[in-house]
Amino acid sequence: MDINIIHSLEKRLSQDLPGFDIQNRMAPPVGSEKYKQISSDHKVACVLALLFPKNDQWHLSLIERASVHPNDIHAGQISFPGGKLDDNDVSYEDCALRETYEEIGIAPDTIGILGELTPLFVFVSNFLVHPFVGFTTESPKFTLQESEVKSIIEVPMDHFTKTKHKQKTDMNVRDVILHDTPYYDIYGQKLWGATAMMMSELEHVWSEALGK
Numbered sequence: 001m002d003i004n005i006i007h008s009l010e011k012r013l014s015q016d017l018p019g020f021d022i023q024n025r026m027a028p029p030v031g032s033e034k035y036k037q038i039s040s041d042h043k044v045a046c047v048l049a050l051l052f053p054k055n056d057q058w059h060l061s062l063i064e065r066a067s068v069h070p071n072d073i074h075a076g077q078i079s080f081p082g083g084k085l086d087d088n089d090v091s092y093e094d095c096a097l098r099e100t101y102e103e104i105g106i107a108p109d110t111i112g113i114l115g116e117l118t119p120l121f122v123f124v125s126n127f128l129v130h131p132f133v134g135f136t137t138e139s140p141k142f143t144l145q146e147s148e149v150k151s152i153i154e155v156p157m158d159h160f161t162k163t164k165h166k167q168k169t170d171m172n173v174r175d176v177i178l179h180d181t182p183y184y185d186i187y188g189q190k191l192w193g194a195t196a197m198m199m200s201e202l203e204h205v206w207s208e209a210l211g212k
Contacts, residue, residue, distance in 0.1 A: 005058060006051070006114065006135050008209040013115025013133060022204045023120060026196040028171075028181045034123040035197070045127045046089075046096035047082025047195075049117070049202055050106065051135040054154060058135075062153040062191065063103060066146070078153065078186060079195045080131065092116075092130040100134075104152060105143025110136055117201050122194045131198045153186060160184060160203040161212075 024032055050061045062078050081103040082096055089095040093116075097108035117131040142152045159165055165185045171178040171192065183192035184199060191199065 003137075005209065006112075008211075009051075009133070009206060010114040012205045012209045013117075017118050018201055018204050019118045022201045023118065023197040026166075026182045026184075026192070026200040028178050028193065030178060031123075035121055035194075037123065038121045038128060039123075039126055042121065042126050042128045044085040044092070044095075044130065045083055045122075046085060046092045046099065046130045046132065047080035047198070048096040048100045048111075049080050049131060049133045049198070050100065050111065050140075051133070051157070052139055053137070054139045054156075057156045057158065059139075059154045059156050060160075061104065061140070061142070062155060062186070062195075063149045064151045064153060064189070066148055066150045076150075077193070077195070078189055078191045080198070081149075082129070082131075084127070093132055096130070096132045097134075103145045103149050104140075105145075106136065106140050110138075110140070112136075117198055117205075120194055120198055129194065129198070131202075133202065153189070155186060157203075157206055159186075160199060161207055 020036060027035060051058050063081050065077050065079060081100045083099040085095045089098060093113055097111060100106055101108055111134040114133045114135060119128055119130045121128050167185055168180045168182050171181045181192055183190040184196055
């Protein structure tokens with residue numbers, strides 16, 4: 001595996017980020033401006049985009065959220081591991097690592113944090129999400145928190161950079177039709193909404209780190 005890619009990504013993440021303009025490429029066309037209108041009473045959540053080597057390629061771990069919680073408006077969706085900031089968390093990074101360990105079983109001391117993407121306000125749940133990027137040097141052995149995570153989806157980073165995997169469709173969300181909503185096609189499943197917006201920025205800085 002080419003660890004130099006990871007070093008280049010870490011360097012790119014330490015510089016000015018492309019921010020909302022790049023995130024907005026994957027935003028639903030209706031209401032996208034609400035992602036910039038952070039409420040005064042917002043809650044904080046942290047997520048981790050975890051990179052790992054597999055089959056001589058850098059992969060990303062995504063989770064399919066469990067559908068057992070009727071009040072979870074993100075149930076069944078594809079996302080990064082993560083969750084709400086806890087009173088015991090000493091930092092946003094600590095929260096992202098703790099939640100990743102709880103949800104998919106990857107110990108914090110095996111993860112190297114490369115940097116943070118641009119925080120994104122998820123207005124439908126009133127969370128300001130802080131996305132971190134990390135990596136492991138070995139392909140991890142996932143242990144799922146089954147009450148929260150239905151499955152792990154392992155995706156090569158190159159998958160996200162291919163135009164054919166970025167599509168649009170009408171989405172039926174809680175009996176509301178969202179027309180022409182952009183999404184990443186992940187082996188027949190749809191990665192859309194806030195996670196797709198964060199992924200859009202990660203995809204962009206990844207390509208820049210590769211010199212593309």
